[in-house]
Amino acid sequence: MTKLRKIKDVFFKWLFFAATAFGMLSLVVLVVDILYQGLPRLSWEFITNFPSFNPDKAGIKAAILGSVWVIGLTAPMALFLGVATALYLEEYAKKNWFTRLIQTNISNLAGVPSIIYGILGLALFVRAMKLGPSILAGAFTMALLVLPIVVVAAQEAIRAVPQTLRHGAYALGASKWQTIRGIVLPSAAPGILTGMILSLSRAIGETAPLVVVGAFVFVRFAPTDPLDKFTVLPIQIYSWVSQPKAAFHELAASGIIVLLIVLLLMNATAVLLRNKYQKRF
Amino acid sequence: MKKFGSVLLTLALAGSVLAGCGQNAQQAPTASAGDQANNAAQAPAEQEEKTEELSGEVLIAGSSTVYPITIIAAEKFMEENPGVNVSVASTGTGGGFKKWQVGETDINNASSKIKDSVIEEAKKHGIEPLELTVAYDALTVVVNKENDFVDSMTVEELKKIWEPNSTVKLWSDVREGWPKEEIKLYGPGTDSGTFEYFTEQIVGEAKSSRTDYTPSEDDNVLVQGVAGDKYSLGYFGYAYYAENSDKLKAVPIVNPETKEAVMPSDEAIENGTYKPLGREIWIYPSKQALKKPQVAAFVKFYMENAAEYAKEAGYTPLPAEKYDVERKELEEALKALQ
Structure with a gap:
């Protein structure tokens, strides 16, 4: 009996290790392959050139700027709407069937395929609101896409703030808004930021909804206005991958490296911000 | 410090999302591609004679087949008109027309002719097409490099394979003597002009095809599929075959009139012997968009240099006199708009 117990013990240990190793290994293989293909073409010119039909002169300037614009507009919209919704649901709304209905809907929306948001964005922002296939239409669509994730994350963060803190504030005579602003939000901020990071990481890698909204691929100018036409990094990468010439596939790999770096930088910034908030409480 | 763990989690999650994207880029690169485009990039900078500075935007979507030619035209045009x-954008012919017919784009790239339904829908939005042929393309039927039994195919054989409810499962179902091996099929997705043209020419009705094949909007996926499977068959535009001729074998197609098997090539397309899969590819500026001076100037510029750009992108240019016809049509349309 004891022997079987011990064998099982070892077996499960290695099973779980194998599961972990499988994921890590595929990740390593992918990253190494991308680096191998993409590093030779990665240069300052690659970052500062516009796309070109000539692979030796092609770069991702327009795509980087497009991504920065879209994410830069998406973030404040999603943050404001998401946190406001979470505060309403957690702090104000009564726990009745209606709130539960909203709650269920939000959870469901988080699982809707992104291309559906693209179709919605095309009908609503591009056509009905006549924004055209612009940065603003793309950012609105992206904000909708990440909103459910932000709401759920923010709700969890707000829920995690101990009731005793709120009671303390009320006991000192603070109003509800004062309590939220002074106690709840600062305590929940690190959790909310984590949700934001996760959702923006999703947004920056999304291709399908922006293709539907009408982002272009071959853009040789720097956008200066939210109503400008645009392209983003994943679309640029995708279009290079589907070109016949192999040189463009290498460019795609270089683009992926840049996207990875941009993402790591974004996350690092957010981590720094979060840690700063954390130390105050 | 406890939060550091969740930060790592964030990074790992983000990383895995990206790694997922990376899978698309797994196409093995072949050496020395793109070198030929090297020297041609320098456009002749003779813009002194330009009278007035053009401005504004030109929006183009549509076929991924025409995309490589159009971006050359776009880049060279912008060098002269900063x-x-x-x-x-590269959306597929059908997807592009959906944007074009409501006036969201000025020009649509197309690898199959505009459909009557699109013309009617466009009319409702006050939009009329102008059809301009920019080059020839050869739809190329390919098999695996190691396939040593296929030396040619007839239209009837292709139809037998690709028609809806086709009973062909094995190569031996296509022609007697071919091996009793399962035939694996690869083809473009249904929104593509290539799909439309192939089905129209081979099956006899546009968009009518068997559905149990591996479709992809990305031709490189088809290349990979056929290159990796000895008993596969696929079809796509000639440019993708030309870039991968070391991995694939093009199938000579028997010309229904002369009964001779013809390999796809520039000459065969130009002299019209590569039938019925030699095709024209087009751009469709809307007449309304041509009223904008920058769109008119771009289309003129495109058609003046189409032969050069088509060649550079790996397509067969039209004979010079055909380009003259297209240019004349454009001139007349522009005159009528004034």
Whole structure:
């Protein structure tokens, strides 16, 4: 009996290790392959050139700027709407069937395929609101896409703030808004930021909804206005991958490296911000 | 410090999302591609004679087949007219027309002719097409490099394979003597002009095809599929075959009139012997968009240099006199608009 117990013990240990190793290994293989293909073409010119039909002169300037614009507009919209919704649901709304209905809907929306948001964005922002296939239409669509994730994350963060803190504030005579602003939000901020990071990481890698909204691929100018036409990094990468010439596939790999770096930088910034908030409480 | 763990989690999650994207880029690169485009990039900078500075934007979407030619035209045009922004999207012929017919784009790239339903829908939005042929393409039927039994195919054999409810499962179902091996099929997705043209020419009705094949909007996926499977068969535009001729074998197609098997090539397309899969590819500016001076200037520029750009992108240019016809049509349309 004891022997079987011990064998099982070892077996499960290695099973779980194998599961972990499988994921890590595929990740390593992918990253190494991308680096191998993409590093030779990665240069300052690659970052500062516009796309070109000539692979030796092609770069991702327009795509980087497009991504920065879209994410830069998406973030404040999603943050404001998401946190406001979470505060309403957690702090104000009564726990009745209606709130539960909203709650269920939000959870469901988080699982809707992104291309559906693209179709919605095309009908609503591009056509009905006549924004055209612009940065603003793309950012609105992206904000909708990440909103459910932000709401759920923010709700969890707000829920995690101990009731005793709120009671303390009320006991000192603070109003509800004062309590939220002074106690709840600062305590929940690190959790909310984590949700934001996760959702923006999703947004920056999304291709399908922006293709539907009408982002272009071959853009040789720097956008200066939210109503400008645009392209983003994943679309640029995708279009290079589907070109016949192999040189463009290498460019795609270089683009992926840049996207990875941009993402790591974004996350690092957010981590720094979060840690700063954390130390105050 | 406890939060550091969740930060790592964030990074790992983000990383895995990206790694997922990376899978698309797994196409093995072949050496020395793109070198030929090297020297041609320098456009002749003779813009002194330009009278007035153009500005504004030109919006183009549509076929991924025409995309490589159009971006050359766009880039060279912008070198001479820095005030104009030409943006090009690659959406597939059908997807592009959906944007074009409501006036969201000025020009649509197309690898199959505009459909009557599109013309009617466009009319409702006050939009009329102008059809301009820019080059020839050869739809190429390919098999695996190691396939040693296929030396040619007839239209009837292809039809037998690709028609809806086709009973062909094995190569031996296509022609007697071919091996009793399962035939694996690869082809473009249904929104593509290539799909439309192939089905129209081979099956006899546009968009009528068997559905149990591996479709992809990305031709490189088809290349990979056929290259990796000895008993596979697929079809796509000639440019993708030309870039991968070391991995694939093009199938000579028997010309229904002369009964001779013809390999796809520039000459065969130009002299019209590669039938019925030699095709024209087009751009469709809307007449309304041509009223904008920058769109008119771009289309003129495109058609003046189409032969050069088509060649550079790996397509067969039209004979010079055909380009003259297209240019004349454009001139007349522009005159009528004034």
